[in-house]
Amino acid sequence: MLANLSLRLRVFLFFCLIALGGALILGASLWAGLSRALTTTPQNGFVLAGILSIFGLTALTAGVWLLFDENVAKPIERLSAGMRARAHAGVAVEVDARAARYLGDLGPAASAVTEALAQNAMSTAQRVAAETERLAQERERLTALLTEIPVAMMLINSAGQIVLYDGQAAEVLSTLGMPRLNAPLTDYFDAGSLDRARGRVNRSGKEARCVLTSRDGAQSFDARMKPMDAGGYLLIVDAAHTDIPPDAARPLVYDFALLTARPGEIGDETPLCDLTYTVFDTETTGLLPHKDEIVQLGALRVLGGRIVPGETIDQLVDPGRPIPPSATRVHHVTDAMVAGKPDIAEAGRRFHSFAQGSVIVAHNAPFDMAFLRRHRARMGVEWHNPVLDTVLLSAVLFGASETHTLDALCQRLGVTIPERLRHTAMGDAQATAEVLIHMLPMLQARGLTTLGAVLAETRRHGRLLEDLN
The missing domain is CATH 3.30.450.20 (PAS domain)
Structure with missing residues (x-):
């Protein structure tokens, strides 16, 4: 029955609840105060009535806010985030009917809009696919010719x-x-x-x-x-x-767009679309950056809103110590696999060179960057690259109340991680890069068009890191 009420009527009922609850609380408080005044003094009665009124109204307000937040505010936030993902990132997400069940006609209206967008996008995609196929064939011919x-x-x-x-x-x-x-x-x-x-x-x-x-x-x-x-x-x-x-x-x-690229250092005013991103992930011997070690590093580059083919690092790293069986069960990297592989000094220098002139991106970036920064003296490098964290980007786009794990982000944005690649450095880096590509147009649509604006917004959500992932 409640699910059939309109959003306007539902908001009206919240105000009615506040009015009715407030009247009952005030009435009960006055009755209790009068009883106290009759047995003691009028002053004691007034004090008791005031205290009970304050606590009662505060509890009522908190309760109504929780109801409103859970049944109206959060569903609207999820709905708007889903529509932004569809509109700006091209993600084929369905409207969550269960989350929107108390929003009256807003849910069906949003569903109709997303369906219309999907149909338009499908027809456009078919035309683009045909042209892309033709260009791909020409590129293959050119590549074959240059090879000779x-x-x-x-x-x-x-x-x-x-x-x-x-x-x-x-x-x-x-x-x-x-x-x-x-x-x-x-x-x-x-x-x-x-x-x-x-x-x-x-x-x-x-x-x-x-x-x-x-x-x-x-x-x-x-x-x-x-x-x-x-x-x-x-x-x-x-x-x-x-x-x-x-x-x-x-x-x-x-990337022929680079023919007109603007030279210069990366700064706060650099537009997101002009940046090069190096997305990476690590697998480690444990979860303590101050004493555990990296056993695998995967990285790739994103430029012009796409992953650059061939520009990747998929490197096993000798941690210089046995890999605990509990860690191997997660990432499947064994002592035999890392024997004779480069140590973190060599692997880190290679990654540092790979990431030059780019913004480093990772999921829960402080964790991965802590391993690299700890060994910077052995590598002989300094890590001055700007760093973006997809956990915080998710909080900016989807709200602090949502789940921000990599799996949740992939599901939300329509990114698929093959099971055999999950919890491998390259597989998780690939997934993070695809998530980033979907997020960039969503950030720009919200007015966060420069690196400085995005960094400032993510800093506001830094407190989330202690509780996420």
């Missing part, structure tokens, strides 16, 4: 950042560091040799041959630099000496 050419090709924007690299270029870059889109070319090659080559190209306006040296001066590469009409240049490196297996995957990795 024994040169490494990279497209560099006017700020000196990598916009595109092919499989051969990835092989070359991997000898100098971790291949990364949007990374400055000076992370791999000596700045002086690059400046000399660019100087010749700028003076002649034509393609120029050059010799590039690695940052440490240990390697040199014959190369050609060709200027592009839109700014930047095409860098072609002789990759004939690289050892690429015939059956190796040779993806063409690119």
